[in-house]
Amino acid sequence: MAKNKIAYVCSDCGSDHSKWQGQCQDCGAWNTLAEIKLGPARPGGAVQAKAGYAGAAGGDVQSLSSVKTEHLPRISSGFEEFDRVLGGGLVPGSAVLLGGHPGAGKSTLLLQVLCRLAASQGCLYVTGEESLQQVAMRAQRLGLVADDLQLYSETSLEHILTQAARHAPRVLVVDSIQVLHSEQVSSAPGSVSQVRECAAALTRFAKQSGTVLIMVGHVTKDGSLAGPKVLEHIIDCSMMIEGDSDSRYRTLRGHKNRFGAVNELGVFAMTEQGLKEVKNPSAIFLNRGEQVAAGSAVMVVWEGTRPLLVEIQALVDDSGYGNPRRVAVGLEQNRLAMLLAVLHRHGGLQLGDQDVFVNVVGGVKVLETGADLALLFAIVSSFRDQALPEELVVFGEVGLSGEIRPVPSGQERLQEARKHGFRRAIVPKGNAPRGDAGMEVVAVNSLAEALEAI
Known part of the structure; x- marks a missing residue:
């Protein structure tokens, strides 16, 4: 009888090793190898045909045209809002991964979506963390x-x-991928090998049958998706639902999408009737x-395909310590320190003895550089204790030499500001409108020039 082969797979890069060792030879990570049991080899060296993730095996080579x-x-x-993050809707045969902190609303959102789709489409909700009675009570x-x-x-993959x-x-x-287990893998549910093989088998089924697969994933304490990194390479779309427990708003952001724009943002409000757009x-x-x-x-700011x-708020106060604090919530802290140096060198404001705290209102995370100029305006306003005009809107990237660089989609940003009643804007020279x-x-x-304009 053929014996099952044992391989050791790295959870970071997915490379295989014939024996366990402390460090992965490919990526250099330590203590990331996990045991995985492979199927028995065919006698005589025959190669077992197996359909790939794309759902096609044994096809002929074709030209692109x-x-x-x-x-x-x-x-x-x-x-x-959900369709916006997906790129326009669910694509048949695609695999979607939805992650988020406990209590963020992952199961609630998917249950609402399936209840709407079930009237016209055949839908199957597999729950491994809750009983059927708990899901029925929530509905x-x-x-x-x-x-x-x-x-x-x-929770059995085969069933x-x-x-x-x-x-x-x-x-x-499938809610969630971390609780599934396969009989072909000799490890506990939630381990690297179980998550990897279960996700690959489900994705293979979705590609071959044209089924839309949505998997719920857990997150680690630092907010990233739990499980092997190869899981994010298998799927077609990865989304994260974020929101503080004391806030009624939830943001759905796409981190990977093969069928639409990346970093698209959807906003929901948590109510007694579930999530509302x-x-x-x-x-x-x-x-x-x-x-x-x-x-x-x-x-x-530009989020995906819309402005x-x-x-943004800033608080500048005298520091009571020898090392002033620099705290950024919703922004990159290293970029804050860099912009303060630019403000000192090219703006003439010395904040070396001041504590600087900045915050983006509403819990939004700003990832683009178009918020540089507005951040400096808020800091200057707090330092001088002078409020900016209420009808003023600002955007632009600040370079290390003090230049204001243009940002993408400048005309659309101005149209969004005018729609909400703003009458004055300070923008980079490259984003100046050609007409009225x-x-x-x-x-x-x-x-x-920007500091003189205010």
Whole structure:
């Protein structure tokens, strides 16, 4: 009888090793090798044919021009914000991974989506963490119509694939991938080898049958997706739902998408009836008081395919210690230190003895450099204790030599600001509108010119 082979797989890079060792030879990571049991080898050296992740095996080589690009109709989830992050809807045969902290609303969002889709599409919700009664109680509490939704409570990969092949759903949800286990892998559920093999088998089934696969993933304490890094390479789309426990708003951000734009943002509000879409997210992030205080500036950031108005606040205070503090919430802290040096060198403001605290209102994480100029304006406003004009909006990248660099989609940012009642804008020279923008636009080339404009 042929024996099962044993391999040791690195959880960071996915490379295989014939024996266990402390360090991976390919990526250099320590203590990342996990044991995985392979299937028995065929006698006589025969190679076992196995369909790949793309769902095709044994096909002929074709030229690129001869490949047929049939249009696959996307399936609308019923949530515009969810479809926006997906790139326009669910693609048949795609594998989607949804991650987030406990209590962020992953299961609630997917249950709402499937209850809407079940009326027109065959849907199967596989729950491995909750019982069927718990899922039914949540659907009843949210007031969802769940007459056509099929539920299945199981953690065995083989049983799930059997039921999926029998019912042939258009949309399959697995909640969650960390609790599944396969009989072919001799390790505990949630281990690197179990997560890797279960995700690969489910993805292979989705590609071959044209089923939309949505897997729920856990996150680690630092907020990244748990499990091997190869899991994010297998799937087609990776999304993270974020939000503080004391906030009623949740943001859904796409980190990888083979069928749409990356870093697309969807905004939801957590209510008693579940997650509700926020049609105008700029309005909730600009919930300013009646009197604008010093240290507040409004910027226009670009999230995926749309502009978003966000308020940034800064607090500059005398430092009581020898080493002043630099704290950034929603922004990169290293970039804050760099911009403070630029402000000292090219703006003439010495903040070496001041504590600087900056925060993006609403819990939004700003990842682009177009927020540099608004950040410096907020710091200057707080340092001088002078409030900026309420109808002023700012965006632009600040270089190390004090120049103001243009940012992408400048015209769309100005249109979004004008739609929300802003009448004055300070923008880079390269983003100056060619015609009438419907508002006063001040184009600047350097940080000195920008400071003079306010």
